[in-house]
Amino acid sequence: MLRLPPFDYYAAPSVEEAVAALRDHGPDAMVVAGGTDLFPKMKRRQMEPRLLVGLRGIRDLYGIRRLEAGGYRLGPMATLTQVSLHPELRAAYPGLTHAAGVVSSPQLRNAGTIGGNLCVDTRCTYYDQSYHWRKAINFCMKKDGEICWVAPGSPRCWAVSSSDTAPVFVALGARVRLVGPEGERVIPVGELYGRDGINFLAGKRPDEIITDILLPPAEGWESVYLKLRRRGSFDFPILGVAVALRRREDGTVAEARVVLGAVESYPVEVEEAAATLVGHRLEPDVIEAAAKACFKPARPLDNTDLTLYYRKKMVPVYVARALRRLAGLTDEAQRRTA
């Protein structure tokens, strides 16, 4: 079977010591949380850290807690299972708990963390392969090579942002606290992400750790997440649609965010779609206009499951379904969407 390469493991007792280890070892070190993304990738030599800084022993990084000022704080080490089953979160942020609950498989959700999910590596069928496989195509620019095989003329890497929860966090306006050697800062989740598949976490310095995920108060907000994937378990999203919105008493939309996952190297917020919703009720023509606005910004390529044409075609279909779900329209299509 595939074996892990040799590495040292440092069980960091505190955030400060974890950060210090990252600073001291530079690019040779990486943080490990549940390891469900990192370990398989290390076995395939996609990542070759010499030192893993384990966050397991740091108590402060666990827990899900209501904040006095409203909203919630999720410890990054909360598992996906804990997030998806949390009764208060389920009531307040159904889009988020649903997204956490459809990540991979039950076993992986028990091990995988919510912080790890925000930082999950971008994916590509030219990259998520063993060392020998990648050697056979002479590698790609994301690791050991020069070229982007899915877009050979491209100067950038097109690996796909594949986190289920990231689009929902962005839609909900969540923020993260980052702690690094130079202190801490709080940024919106959307700002974590860069604009290419290699430097996909451009907003976070490699020696910074996510210590808190902060959800704004949910009052008045509704959220939904729909995931396109081949099977009801295991599979990464090949399209994720997250919508969060707030409606006035008369049913018109006051605020909205529509965010697409797995169609670019980062979660794509479609402001044009949100703008078509604001000021209107969720009626069929409004929904259709918002769905249409999402077609163009989605840029799937042939580097995940199913064809790019198909995935692009599904973008407006899924956005419309997400909005129809919020509008409470129960039709045949809703029945057929998991």
Add this chain to the structure above:
Amino acid sequence: MPTNGYDDRKNRTNLGSHLKRETSVIGRPLMKVDAMSKVTGQALYADDIHLPRMAYARMLPSTQPHARIVRVDTSKAEALPGVLAVITGRDLPIKYGILPVSQDETALAVDKVRFVGEPVAAVAAVDEETAERALELIEVEYEPLKPIMSIEEALEETEVRIQEYGHAGNIHKMVSLQFGDVEAGFAEADYVREDLFFYQGNNHLAMEEHSAVAHYSPDGKLTLWSSTQTPHYVHRALAKVLELPPSRIRVIACHPGGGFGGKSDPFHHEICAAKLAMLTGRPVKITLTREEVFYAHRGRHPVLMWVKTGVKKTGEITAMHFRSMLDGGAYGSYGVATTYYTGALQTVTYKIPRYKFEGLRVFTNKPPCGPKRGHGTPQPRFALEVHFDKICEHMGWDPAEWRQRQACEPFSLTANYLRITTIGLRECIEKVVEASGFKEKFRQLPYGRGVGLACSAYLSGANLPIYWNDMPHSGAMVKVDRGGGVTVYCGSTDIGQGSNSVLAYVVAEVLGVRPHDVAVVTADTDLTPVDLGSYSSRVTVMTGNAAIEAAQKVRDLLFRAAADELGAAPEQLEAAGGRIFRRDDPGVGLPFAKVAQLAEARFGTLAAVGSFTPPKTPGRYKGAGVGPSPSYSYTACVVEVDVDPETGWVRVPKVWIAHDIGRAINPILVEGQAEGSVYMGLGEALMEEQVFRRNLHKIPSMLDYKSPTFLETPDIETILVETNDPHGPFGAKEAGQGPLLPVPPALCNAIYDAVGVRIDELPVTPDKILKALERKAKGQEPRVGPDRMPDVEWSEPIYVEPPDLEHDPSLVPATGSS
């Protein structure tokens, strides 16, 4: 000794049934004999084996699809501390292969590589990590050759050849057979239809990756533990390649964690492990990675097909012409047999009086294809059953009624000389139609929902062995202990289908003891008589008959020993409930163990052997060896679908499947096989594909190669139909492969019923459905599928006159016991 005529079998069945009015083991839903060891994790799989001083080996995969090997430099790898031995193709130059006609493999590539992933060198080291690091130090210089990646390219390219043998160019094998005047048949028809189909290749995806452990003892004996379905063939290949006498090689098949045909060839890693064990003097283990399993492959051949059928207004088929083109990958494997199989079983479901088959297999620079559950028959069955659905629709026939009317007759002979014994096809259709409510649903469900029907047949073991010989196909030995314990020894391999349990059941039934009191020793070439292996659905029928014969011989001795004591003739005795007693006065009897002691005192050590040789085949043409079987199983299947017209997504809420099993030795095991077949068939129909991009496997992992999970698996209702076949042990036929066959076509027929589009190409992915729906909306043909067969010059067919039963009464099949 071996039995090969009908009469012999008839006697045996009669003996079984008239001696006992009621069976106590056969037909009951008993637990598998190895169930407890499996569910408690104690069953031993090859990778569980750890021997003292064991070394671990890895193989270096080729990074080139097609290239000459200019140089292999292993010196750096050899110098790495912890490395024990490094071998290359030079160390194992002797060619082997499962079929005598395709001895085209070497354990490691010798001067050419033929696909990405083909093993080029192997390293044994103190651990896997060291072996893996050593691989990276091996330098291979390649001189690239043109890669040939599809059927079309293989047919076009005649200069660059992947193999130096075969029909011509890159055509490995071409078959051309004709039974009767097909053109006259088409001329007689009221409607003649032609269709094209494509069935994508796919992998078995057994849970367990192949694994082997080799041990070479100081006295020069080699033992190989392996996750294989065919220890006997591995035994032969090892002897050939390692140049050791077979008497010094012992092959033990561990519990394979699933096989499905993927562990039926002798493999690179088995030979390398053996060679490395011989060189190092230490036990050596090789366990493949999942990626390597995709390269070892031997999975379903991608097949392009064309079929033409003529029918009369009254429903009868007048003639059929079928063409298949198989993408074989880089080596022969079972491919010649597979090629024949794509044309052999067309005739055993519905009456086809004239039949022509042309088939070819090409070499391509991909991992070799081979036998996967159904071996070469799911592809043509898919084509046929969808083709018939189209014919029925065109003619306005009810697809269930038409199939029932055209079903073959029992104890008949087909145009290509296949001998049908019992056939429960009509009953299967009737049952499955009734259970599913097909009549009320077909063409009547709301848009998006639909039902589809398809049927099939499969062999209960091939009548001819893989290498030519006239020895039995299966042997069994039964030994009785003084304490009343019974041991059955047989070369068969339980790959999860339950063949060990079947041995215990049949022997327990004959001797009147409980299956739990029967010890089963199997799949060990030192200890057990030869059985050819777990393939072609042969095991229950062949080992079952062999074990019954052995058990009956032992029982005869027991009856003779008990007769005096019980004051009755041996023929008047019966064995049941752990006793041997008088049939006329069941109170008068002796415990089984007591009789065993009497018998041993009188006859010496109590043991007997039995063996099975399939019946002779009437076909006398070249190629007649592929297709004949002691009996054929029949299946009918209804699939219900829910298609989302906006996304093309197909959900399958329920599948009904009726299977003619002859007789269910254990109904739960049969149902398990049927359910597993439905699951696997749906996987092939909806998502599984072994596809290539930039000349290498696109998705060699269990995450990216999509195969259904529990969540995609529908409700399955299995109905068993019993026809009591005269050739089967207690009347049994096969169950392991046949039920897969009707699933893909039934699914496609259901999709047509639901949304009115034809997907004539597997797998049916959602994008194909959307594409077909778009075509429909534009007024184009609502279909996605191949639109042409490449042009080839087919050989002149071997012409065979279909059997003329009136004038040659010797061909009339006996009707068995009835």
